[in-house]
Amino acid sequence: MSANFGSTPSGPAAVGPQPISPGKKSSGILKGCLIIAGALTIIFVLILAVGGWLAWSQGGKLMATAMEAGKPEFLGYLSEDHTPEERAEMEKAYDDMVRQMKDTGLIQLFTRHEKSFRIFQAIIADNKITPDESKLWLDEWNRENSTPAPENPKAD
Numbered sequence: 152m153s154a155n156f157g158s159t160p161s162g163p164a165a166v167g168p169q170p171i172s173p174g175k176k177s178s179g180i181l182k183g184c185l186i187i188a189g190a191l192t193i194i195f196v197l198i199l200a201v202g203g204w205l206a207w208s209q210g211g212k213l214m215a216t217a218m219e220a221g222k223p224e225f226l227g228y229l230s231e232d233h234t235p236e237e238r239a240e241m242e243k244a245y246d247d248m249v250r251q252m253k254d255t256g257l258i259q260l261f262t263r264h265e266k267s268f269r270i271f272q273a274i275i276a277d278n279k280i281t282p283d284e285s286k287l288w289l290d291e292w293n294r295e296n297s298t299p300a301p302e303n304p305k306a307d
Contacts, residue, residue, distance in 0.1 A: 211256035215249045222249075228280045241285055244292050267291040 225245060229238055252260050261268060270291055274284040 207256070207258070210258075211252045211254075211260065214257055215252040218245075218249050218252065222246075225275065228275055228278055229285070230279055230281050232282050233280075233285065234282075237282055237285060240289060241280075244289055247296075248292070264292065264295050267295050 222242075222245060226238070226242060229241060233241070248260075248264075251264075255263075267288060270288045274280050274288055
């Protein structure tokens with residue numbers, strides 16, 4: 152019994168894939184570019200990390216300094232309809248806000264006073280603050296201050 156599984160090739164034997172010769176080595180310029188790109192990436196990540204740390208640890212102090220400088224402008228937004236007592240109360244609340252910003256940092260302060268900051272942004276948007284707007288902000292600020300503050304996780 153003969154098993155004929157097909158004909159055998161009559162030509163030369165089939166040759167497998169040939170190994171690729173090492174050829175020319177890669178350019179030093181390409182390696183240099185890759186090293187520079189890696190170094191720049193590391194520097195960029197470090198800058199982001201330091202910037203994030205500064206914003207977390209020093210952001211409140213930096214923002215408070217800017218707000219102290221802007222206090223005369225803020226007080227200038229108060230309309231002529233404010234009484235001297237209302238002006239004094241607004242100035243006291245503004246100073247308290249700046250002090251808390253320095254003491255607790257931005258994140259803690261914004262977390263505790265989110266609603267009053269939204270009101271604050273809205274009432275100063277048109278560069279004029281009416282007595283009703285002042286009362287709205289002061290009521291919310293005082294309400295938020297009357298609730299106990301959460302513990303500050305930031306270790307000094």
